[in-house]
Amino acid sequence: MDVAPSDEQRRLVESFTALFGDASPPSRVRAAEPLGFDPALWETVRSAGIVAMAVGEADGGWGAEPLDLALVAEVQGRFLAPVPIVEAQVAARLLARLRTPRAASALAAALAGERTVTMAVHPSREGVARLVPAGAVADDVLVMDGGRLLLVPSGGDHGQVENLGAMPLADLRLGPDAEVLADGPGAEAAYETALDEFLLLTAAAQVGIAARAVEIGVGYVKQRRAFGVPIGSFQSIGHALADSATAVDGARLLTYEAAWAHGTEPGRFAELAAMAFAFATETAREATYRSLHFHGGYGFTDEYDIQLYYRRARAWAAVCLEPRAAYRRAADHRYSAVRTAAPMEEQWTSA
Amino acid sequence: MDVAPSDEQRRLVESFTALFGDASPPSRVRAAEPLGFDPALWETVRSAGIVAMAVGEADGGWGAEPLDLALVAEVQGRFLAPVPIVEAQVAARLLARLRTPRAASALAAALAGERTVTMAVHPSREGVARLVPAGAVADDVLVMDGGRLLLVPSGGDHGQVENLGAMPLADLRLGPDAEVLADGPGAEAAYETALDEFLLLTAAAQVGIAARAVEIGVGYVKQRRAFGVPIGSFQSIGHALADSATAVDGARLLTYEAAWAHGTEPGRFAELAAMAFAFATETAREATYRSLHFHGGYGFTDEYDIQLYYRRARAWAAVCLEPRAAYRRAADHRYSAVRTAAPMEEQWTSA
Amino acid sequence: MDFGIGERGQALRAEVRAFLKEHLTDELAERCHRTGVAHDDAFVRAMHEAGLLALGWPEEWGGRPCDPLGLSVVEEELSKAEAPTYGVSTTHMVARAILRCGNDRQRAEIIPRAVRGEILIVLGFTEPECGSDLAAARTRAVRDGDEWVINGSKMFTTNAHIGDYVFLLARTGTTSKHEGLTVFLVPADQPGIEAQAVRTISGERTNITYYRDARVHDDWRIGDVGGGWRVLGEALQEEHSVGFGASMLRLLEAAEGWARTARGNSGRPRITDPDVRERLGRCAAEAEVSLLLQRRAAAMAGQGVVPVAEGPMAKLFSSEALTRAAEDLFDLLGPDALRGHLSPGAPEGGRVEHALRFSLGTTIYGGTSEIQRGIIARRGLGLPR
């Protein structure tokens, strides 16, 4: 048990903290709304190797571990950086996993910065991939469609969806130019692993959101006074922030444990990733709510940053799964020998 | 809208408050453990007409309204009176509803005080009615068995079950002396209504438990001092008790609204009874937990009364349904036109 | 006991529903949503013409008899429909305070116009630096002959940009925190007052207002110099049936509408899922409890009893329940819940998403949940401060 990042990991975190600190202050995050995408920042992080780091050296990447990706995602969450890092990384890893010529060429284009590739996190229905993360700004989308994994060029028509979290979501109609990359159980398995990775990295981003929300709340209640004292001295505030700070630490440990398991205890990875996603999502939700609430009336004004965190905590998670469904998914992996009786609707069941 | 009891209802509450105040102080409640039955008190309340009040005058009773029964159940909850009032009342009303000669004679025996009749709140399985409330002290038990409603004499062998709430529960094997009272849809409907009434009166008892738990907690934290002040001055304590006091008032209003609907808006009765049960159960659970917790170490010692309330809040509800299942039951009535897709196990589904 | 709203309540409800059906058009609702302004002159005029504004006012002031319970039935309908009546409610709140604490001339000038919906009065209580601690107000009024000169700023003065008067709490003395306060009815249309828009997460527009040598005649001082805290107490006291039970019903109906029409992979409507039912059942129960607590407080007020703890209970429970329900039903809807009002595929026009945003303010304004719990603890349960 060693919860400290390595020196290399520490440098990674420092460099992205510096990068986002400069390039993704709250003013830029606001300016990128409602689309939720900052092209200049995307160019910057892509040049810094954000996609390349996610795939192995054999595939033309840098071969960073999931743990490294999670560290970066946490920093992204802290700064709410409006760029599709998680989407592009997971999509690139999925392409690499397919080991087909077309997938390799799509991956090469992504690594070269020629095309931004994302993935739909729900199978298509009736020829439409709905609410695709980064779908409104991507060039290509990986879509699971009736057991086949497709590569779908998004074309000019992005079908952007106005949404709570100012995410660049799109409803994507699968046109005739969609190409089949893979099908059968192998495609399903590769896609499932990509979903697990998406959950893991979203969990890490939620940890960053939650941690920053607690910091913002603590800063505010130390300085704000009422009834002659700083409001942070009231138990109703201090105790709630203590609970959130505790949950943030727990969510972080669980998320990094899941990332660590990816390589070290692969049999536990999917279960832990779903748990981390559920727990981190609940943690971020509560931390952002509390922090916003303790701002009093200011909390729900657009001027204060906490509302940015409140909205993204919910949206970045909701695009995948609600926490109850994520706990069910964790159980599906934990009890994989026992099939569910009645799979819940709209749930990613693995059983 | 008038939430005040009538003069007659007020007198009813006063008389049972006086009765239980004398005859069911915490010392008697403790002395009645582990069986959870005080024969002398049962004789007293039965002589006072506790069973007779529950059935109509045409059936030899006094014709009290469900609202009156709920008021008495709340008082019983406040004093944790170890007598099967709700069980005997609901069973008597079920017998009256059947309108058959054998049911009438069983009811007459109950009203005459010759036999204590209770009912199983879950259908039998494999020839056993399990965890029958008051089953360990009753003479006869009404059991739903494969669509037939049976009258089962409990015989000498009560099969008492040691349990969290010191309730006189029993597992009852259906012997050859079980008599069929009714069958078919009529029997099912009568039994379902009895279950609704059981939920209603249990909700009222939970309101009494919760209200008393808040009082005990408030009394304790006003008097107990730490760090130089009464602990009731800490927000962590005062705010939690304020939430519980609020929930108690809400649970009481909802319960009496359900009782009122029994006669006035019968189409809403079953839905409201299930809601009241769920909400009052959650309220009593939280109120007893908080009150116990704010006693510090004393809370979980046998010497303090709050643990008596903590255990019964959970047990009196658990014998029927957990709150989640009760909310589903409420929804089943609310959306009765739409059948459920997959009825949950161990749930009283009406759909 | 009687949990019905009675024939009179039923009739009132029907009357309000019919009114809303006619006057709260889709176009008006859309405009309110888009501008974030919950006031519309034409709508208020129509309410006046329909006799709805006069409800509960004494007949000598042109009122139409209605007990607090009846008023709460009306409030529920307006609130459930999201009718643009926020301006009416602040105007009437101030008019009621003037009825109790004003002088004859003030009453004669303000009340009839308030009852007819001809004026819009906005609230200038809280300040950028004081939040829930209203008595810490620092906006200063200094006597200058027959007038007072006002300098300072007020936060969350909703409708300040369209209001006729500000009901302003100002510091006129330094003797003590609570006794140095005075209340004025300040004409809004003067150069010394500037309203700056403040946008909120729910899309509602509120304002910060700046007072730079703004002026008000001493005739428009409400109550005594130094008596402002008492006047404010009277004004807030009159708000008996504050609560969000009707907002919960609105949310619930949206979620039910979604559950009846959205279909899962199996093709069955989602309302057939036990999980969906459980969550709708809980929301329905908590909406019912919210309404019961609100109506109880109103019924007490109707009997002349001040619901000291019962009013805060209704506000506390209903706002917290709304917040919980909005989170839970937002989850329940799955990814589609994310779609905002303007997104074509938004379930039920994005009402659940909007409820989530809207719920945030409810546990804050009109006294935070923490303030309400403190009142219940001290005045309801007798706990020491």
Add this chain to the structure above:
Amino acid sequence: MDFGIGERGQALRAEVRAFLKEHLTDELAERCHRTGVAHDDAFVRAMHEAGLLALGWPEEWGGRPCDPLGLSVVEEELSKAEAPTYGVSTTHMVARAILRCGNDRQRAEIIPRAVRGEILIVLGFTEPECGSDLAAARTRAVRDGDEWVINGSKMFTTNAHIGDYVFLLARTGTTSKHEGLTVFLVPADQPGIEAQAVRTISGERTNITYYRDARVHDDWRIGDVGGGWRVLGEALQEEHSVGFGASMLRLLEAAEGWARTARGNSGRPRITDPDVRERLGRCAAEAEVSLLLQRRAAAMAGQGVVPVAEGPMAKLFSSEALTRAAEDLFDLLGPDALRGHLSPGAPEGGRVEHALRFSLGTTIYGGTSEIQRGIIARRGLGLPR
């Protein structure tokens, strides 16, 4: 980062499991459950013989090297199995305090016997009137020649009826609340001390102890006169890995066992229900988080860092999570959950019912959740008092 417990941890875990398999017999577990006493002389002797008691003690004291993380792995196994080691833990806590604050003679007399499990030391901190406010202790020690005479009472002195010594916090001065306190190691076997059983909702037996002219030689004063608060702080500081993650695992395994075997009306095992899975999944996640927080605090201690806020986080989270999980899984089991340990049909021997009872104390003893939140808020987040 590394989230494994390492080969050394695996080996330790295997060693403890093998030990428990042999020595924690059903008969012993049943006796502990029935008597409510979590101490057994023979079991402790066996632990000593197996080398488990010496873990983590310095080798000069007969110890066997083990870092705090290893100790927490051992603690997890003992706790998950509900091994009767409460007496060992109080004895060793006091022995560690004596190692830091005692004199040579005290160390020489106490530590070897503690490491070998030959003595049982119990805690006399809290009092009937002071609860969490330990410094308000009123039990008085008055100097009488070479001895001190003790009068007063102590609450929650578990194992007092079988202990050899009480580690007693007493008031020896009146100068100030905190500086008037002194700690003594008082021989329990004397007429001036009476232990009265106090039964608890979980079946555990604790005691109230009365001191009527009880005596202790000044040689058994630990630390300075008036230095008791510091000694107490050192003793409590040493408790790094307090937490209930392993208790959650025990509860979870019971619920899983039930879910795999119990069948619904359909005949399918309950674990196939999505609702059952969701709730087990949540409990498993929170158990994992509890263990991670505990191990992190232990790992920090292993690196010589005092986990000032991290220790309280582990205690707070794991006890609250256990309490939530016990309520939720109790519900999940349905009516059968009610059956107590002695009832024939009790699911998994009534473990879920027992967890519900057991959970209640965990948010109280060793510092209530409120105390932990206060520490985290002030020392972790820097919030003002």
